[in-house]
Amino acid sequence: MLRLVGLGKSYPGFRLRVSLEVEAGQTLALLGPSGSGKSTLLRLIAGLEAPEVGEIWLDGSEITFLAPEARRVGLVFQDYALFPHLSVWENIAFGLREARWDGASIRQRLTELLDLTHLGPHAQKRPHQLSGGERQRVALARALASRPRLLLLDEPLGALDLKLRNELLWELRAILRQTEVPTIVVTHDQSEAFVIADQVALLRNGAVVQTGSPEQLFRNPKNAWVAGFLGHRNLLSAQQSQQVGLPARPHLLPPEAITLGHGEEARVEERVFKGFVVGLELVWRGCRLYLEGPELGLRPGDTVQLQVDWSKVVVLEDGPGAEHTSLEAPRAH
């Protein structure tokens, strides 16, 4: 198990302070906008940088100032950093040879890893003869080879195109589920974090804003910033909340709180075709709401009945830094 206690590092205009825990066998996604400190935190844990304050504990012993190679931490970088002149087999075996494993143990470990990552048929190829996804799996197998106590992945799907990312996301999830090694994955993509991770830590300006399982975070975001970053749309300010009859503090109307087809009248302002779903922008009690769902044949100017289940409305924390700024959201909807 990994435990970070008040771990801190500063750069001009930036200050990181983080306390976190990752349990054995769990995958934690470090999610946050660009510049929030994800890579800095990963570098501190890997020992590539020294912290100014705080402690790092791994399996009950402190490793805060241990040399990187003494930490038994497996690292996968965004560009995979494979050795171009070595075969898949040799890339994966490299660290084991350095650590003076005997030939029979190396062969046995390699067989296990090639099996786990389905790379058997590619064992004799060089990196340039592999697809992006295969290269990613080689990097993963290499990081896992010497049985690390912790696995760190920095934007593991970052370099790949969208279609491949989706495929590999599921492969990565399956491989991580099969390994007992606690893992930290850095990503700025909420959907990626949700597929891979058991726990998500949401980072902003060098601090953890909220941690929890993907469902906990999505269903109970702490404030409008968290909700907005996770892709929620129907965020009401204190004033808008009052306007629709709620107490004067920020609220979230999650999709499951809104049903169409009965209730009060709302006006359709915009309709956008998104492939599997249709997005509708509605005006209800003077507030704009956005909903996605199956095609209902509605067009701008139409009216539709809308009902809010008030028991499903989420109360959000107020205060400085809690508000949602769309510039930091991971992507436009």
Ligand SMILES: Nc1ncnc2c1ncn2[C@@H]1O[C@H](COP(=O)(O)OP(=O)(O)OP(=O)(O)O)[C@@H](O)[C@H]1O
């Ligand atoms: N070596 C360094 N010297 C000075 N400032 C640095 C250094 N490394 C990072 N920073 C600053 O620290 C802050 C956090 O950077 P970091 O790379 O950890 O963010 P990130 O969340 O990983 O961002 P991204 O998603 O863009 O990779 C940024 O403001 C960055 O400019």
